[in-house]
Amino acid sequence: NTAGHLYREITGDFIVTTRIKVEGTETAVPQRSFSLAGLFIREPRAFTAETWIPGEENWLFISVGTAFPAGQPQFEIKSTYNSLSTLKISDAQTGWMRLRIARSGELFTLLYQAEGAEEWQVLDQFIRPDLPKTLNVGLTAYADWDSVSADYPNYQQYNEQGASSQNPDLLAYVESIEFRRPTTPRFPLATLDPRVSLNPELSEARMRDLMAD
Template identity: 40%
Template sequence: MPAWLLFTLFLPAATAAADDLAHLNDEFAARATLGDWNLFHQRFGWPDKIKHLDIGATTDGALNLQPHHSAWVRDLNAPFLFREVSGDFDVRARVRVRGAERAIAGGTWSLGGLFARVPNGLTAETWQPRRENWHFITTGVGHVAGEQMTETKATLNSYSSLKLRPFPSGWVELRLVRVGMALVALARPDGESAWRVRDRWYRMENSRQMQVGLVAYTTSDEVAPAPEDPQRINRSVDTQAATDMMLEVDWIRFRRPALQVSGDWYGQVSGNPLAEVNLSERELLGLLGD
């Protein structure tokens, strides 16, 4: 038996009774719950890049989030609704990204999904470059118009590294799991029981606090390419540029991961099984559970 597997067998598994994150869940059945969410722009003093936001009005029984021209990449920011989570988490959401009149979002870089960001203590007033650290998994249209993808992206000190992979359109479940210094992104289309691993990361992350929630961003063909200036871009909103993208969220649910490992730094670097380079996808899914 591998030493890392033996290490995990003697750690307590998370139980429903011990799960302290259930109060963060939202089935989006009542409009009033929108007030329970932190809006990134309100919390930190940025301009509002949300084109439309409601619960139940546009899409029955779901949150509907439509962004203006925007992006989460490098030092740029976009619409983000979050809860504050301390420690490990397993967050899932049933989502759909589409256009107003078609199943695929318009334009390019029109994606939405799950986002986990490390707080950096900065506001619009105190902003500094190269301080963004986050991970996400989204679905929608990437670089090629009309092609549905998942995008996974990791950003370390505002340097973004991403992956685009083909994925079915329509309703999908997205999942983001943090176990210590490891994070795993998964997805599965409606009607499928098996999770598909879309990405996995391992990094030295000292902060137990993360902002976890829902992100949406899109680009408009009417905005001409220009040098990327986050000071200018983050502080302005183009409300006239045409966009055709909406993120619908049926529900979002939080819980502690089934896998628990030692929380101290040495336990992480010497025994976190999700960091094993030879860990197969089957073994990974077995450790994470359904």
């Protein structure tokens, strides 16, 4: 495993779900910016410290905790293509929740279900034809951007030596992580709304599958 990524290799379509709770060490929400944990998928890379080449990371994730400003419960979603990232932050809840990523070919759907809620909510979807058939799929946790940011411009030194100062504030409790195969065939369009789908029956079946326990 690499750094903050605990994973297994998954080939083909999948639905991965985790039940997770993120807190600060002394508060219900972490108080250091970008302190979150959640689901992470990544293109596998084989390299050593000597053969590593920058600009070739490809991945996406959904995590919960606090992003920015620190101290507010938030989701972070990030999609990274050749080490260039698109970041989205949205409001979240505290306490236990379930996070889910579903792959259907090049289409990735990111969902969450708050504790006590009956329905899953779709946070985002990404079309990523660049990602290979086999991916590293699992968990991630990261914290304390306030300390890291001063050193990160020299990312190679940071990767080798870590941050010069550290003040992490993150507790991530993971009850479970589950993997299963989708029950619907590959879906060629990003829409989840049967009202505007070219195949309403398939859209409805996929929605049921995405939100099934």
